[in-house]
Amino acid sequence: MESNYNHTNHEEKIYKLWEKHDAFNPDTVKKLRTVRSKSFSIIMPPPNANDPLHVGHATFVSLEDILIRYHRMLGDDTVWIPGTDHAGIETQFVFEKKLRKDKKSRFDYDSNSLYKLIWEYVQENSGIAVDQIKKLGASADWSRFKFTLDPEIVDEVLETFTELHNDGLIYRDVQLVNYCTKCGTSYSELEVDKVDQNVKLYYVKYPLASDPKTFITIATTRPEPIFLDTHIAVHPKDKKTKKLIGKKALNPLTGAEMEIIADEFVEPEFGTGIVKLTPAHDFNDFIVAKKHDLPIIQGINRQGKIMDIGGKYAGFTVLQAREQVVKDLEEKNLIEKIETKYNTPVDTCYRCGRIIEPLPLPQFFLSVRHTKNNLVEQALKVVEDQKTVILGAGYTTVLNHWLNNLRDWNISRQIVWGITIPVWYEIDGNEDKITAGFLSKKKQYINGILSELLKEHKLEEIIDGLQQITAEPDVPYILSREKPAKSASKTTKNWIPETDTFDTWFSSAQWPFVTLKTNKKGDFKRFYPTSVMETGYDILPFWVMRMMLLGLYKAGETPFAHVYLHGLVRDEKGQKMSKSKGNSIDPLEVTKEFGTDALRMALVIRSTAGQDKSVGNRDFKGMKHLTNKLWNAARFTLMNKERLKTEPIASGKITYQKGQEKHFKKQLRENVENITLQLDKLNIGYSADMLYSQFWHWFCDVCIEDAKNDGLSQENLEQGMVTFLKLFHPYMPFVTEAIWQEFYKNDIVTEPLLITSDWPKTTDFA
C-alpha cells in the first residue's frame, strides 16, 4: 500500500467494481449475500434533468447513501430508486432565456414544436446529473432509473388524473389564480413570494347617489380597475359606516351606481373602513362576490393590460392605467389624499419577481377536502398516528399548519414543458366560448374567438399551429389523450385539445408509487410504503405534503414511514450560499481536491435533521485527513502482520494479556452498538461523530499504540480494523472498499466485497 491515500487512484475503479458486480441492484444482491424479507427503500428526490449538481444534491446523496449502504449490509432487501425531473417551469424558463439570446420567443413556435425543442435541449444535458451523482458514490439502482416524462410514468400520472376526476376530486372552474404576466402562467399559492414594498395608498372620493355633493372616501392601492367596480362594502357592525348599508354611491370614473353592501371581511380600522370591490382582480373581493352573488367582470388580460371594457384606458398596462386614472381623478378633484409610505407585502412571482396579477381563469383544481375523500384529513391522521414520522426540528408542526390551511390545488399551468392535461373540448355549439391562439400556415400568430377564426381557417390548421386555448368553464369536455373518436359525443364531431400542462409537482407528488409501479414486477408490493423520504426542509409543502396526499389517495397508505429533512448547506461563516455572493461550493471541485469520501463526511458529520450546516475547506481538509488515517491504520495492520512473521510473539516482550482482550472486545462491541443504535434512529450526524472520535482517539491512539508494544494481539487488531471498515463504509465508501480489497488480497477478510458484507453483529465480540 502507498504511504498516503490518494483518492484519485481509487474512486473511479471502486465504483466500477461495484457496478461490475451489480451490487446496487437488490435482485443481484440476493445472489451475493443473504438477504431477509424485510425491505428498506428510498426514492431519490429527482434533480432537474438539465441542471448540474450543487452542494444540496451532495448532501442528499450522502445522507441517503449512508442509510442505503447500512441497510444493505444489515441484510435488508434494500433499494434506492434514482430519477430525474423535467422541472416544468424552471426548465422552460431557462430555455426561453436561451431563445431570447437567439432573438426568438416561445410565440414563434406552436406548442408541439416548442415541446420538441425543449425535449432535445433536456436530452443534451440529461446525462450530467446522473454522472455527477455517481461520482458522489451513490449506490442507487440505476437499472430502475426513471425520468418524469418516461412514457410509462406519464401513463400512470394520467391514470391518477382520470381516477381523481372520476371520483370528483378534480374539477374545472373559474377561480382567481396567481398569474404572472411575464412568465405567462398561473401558479399555486406556494409559488408566490410575499415581498414587502412601499406602495401608495390612494384615498378616493365617491359621490353618494342620493346627494352627489356628499362623498364617502375609500382607500385603495389599486385605483386602475375602478371602472370595473359595481359594489362597495362596509362592516355590518361598524357604527361609522352602518348608515351607508343599502345606499348607493357613484363610480367616480363611470358615474354608474354602486350598491353598498355589508360583509364582515371589511376591517373597520383600516383605511376608512369602506372597501371597493373588484372581484375579478382581488382574492378577498372574489370570495365576497361569490358569497353575495355579485358580477365578476374581468378588466385586465393575461398580458397585464387593460381590456376593451376599459374604454379610454384599453391597451394600457396596469401601471400606465394607474397613473392615468389617478390623473383623471385628480382633475375631477376626487382624490382626497395619497399616503406614500404605505408598506405592505406584495405578491410576486417566485421565478421572475414580477408582481402577480390575480386573474379569473378556468383551471383544473384538485379538491383537497372532498367530502367523500378528504385527503387533508387523511394526511393529518397519518402524521398523528405516526405512520409517517417527520424528523427535523419542529417540522411536524409546520406540516400540520400547512395541511390545516391548504387550499384546493390549481394544477393547470400555461406552459408547454410538461404533461399536457388530457382533455378535449367540444366545439360544435361552443365556438363562441373558446378562444385560441395559433400559428397559421404562413407562420403568423393569430388569436381570437374560435367562431371567428373558423371563418378564415380550417380547424386542422388551427390545431396544427395551436399555442393556447381557453374554454369557458361550461364548455363540455372529455378526458382523452388522443383526439376523441367521432362516436365519443352526440353533440359534437369536432374537438379541440387543452393546451395547459400539469404543475410539475402534480407528477412529482406521485413519484413514490409511479416509480415503483412502473419498475420491475412486484416492486410496488415489495417496497411500498418506502422507509425514508430524505429531502430538504424547503420543499416540505411543495413535495412531501403533496406526495402524502396523492400517495394516500392512490395507494391508501402513506408513501413513507419517515421523513428526514436536511438543512441548507451554508458557507464557513454560516452565510447562505448564493451565486451573487460567490460563496457557493461546487461539489465536484471538492471531490477532485479532497475526495468524495471527505466531501460526504464533511457534509454529514455532526449535522442535525432540520438544521442548517456550515461547511468549508477547513472541514473538507479535516475529513481528507480522516481518509488518510483510515488508510494508514489499515497499512499498519498489514505491516504488523508481516512484522510478527519475522519477529515472533515468543520474543518475550509480550505484555499482551487476556484481560485486555476482554476489555478491547467490550469496547469494540459498545461502539458497534452505539453507532447501530444511532443509525437506526436516523441520527446520522451524531453517529458519524461518534464513529470519528472512537476510531481516531480510541482505536488509533490507544489500540494501535498497544499493538506496537504487543499489548494487543494481531487477531484483535485485525478484528478492530475490519469492524471499523464496516462501520465507516456507509459514510466513506471508497476508501473503505479500497482498503477492503487490500485486505482481501492479503487474506485478512474472506468476503470479496465490503459493500455487500455483513454489518458487525454484537455476537462477533463474545
Add this chain to the structure above:
RNA sequence: GAACUCGUAGCUCAGUUGGUUAGAGCGCUACAUUGACAUUGUAGAGGCCAGAGGUUCGAGUCCUCUCGAGUUCACCA
C-alpha cells in the same frame, strides 16, 4: 401579528430517553518524531452551556419568563 428553530471553547457545530471532571473539527501554545500516518503524536490554554426563575437527589438537556439571532406563514382594500 403568529408559528417554528437557534443562542455551548476564538470560529463552525455535536451533545442519544436529565446522571460522574462539558466534546469534536479548524485555529492557538509548547514539545516530540527517520518504522502506519507531518494528511502525525503528546501535553496544554480556552466555556458561570444567553440571562432569570422553577421541577428534581441531580439540569447544557424538562417547564415558565426575558433578551438576542434566524426561518417560514399571515397580514386584507
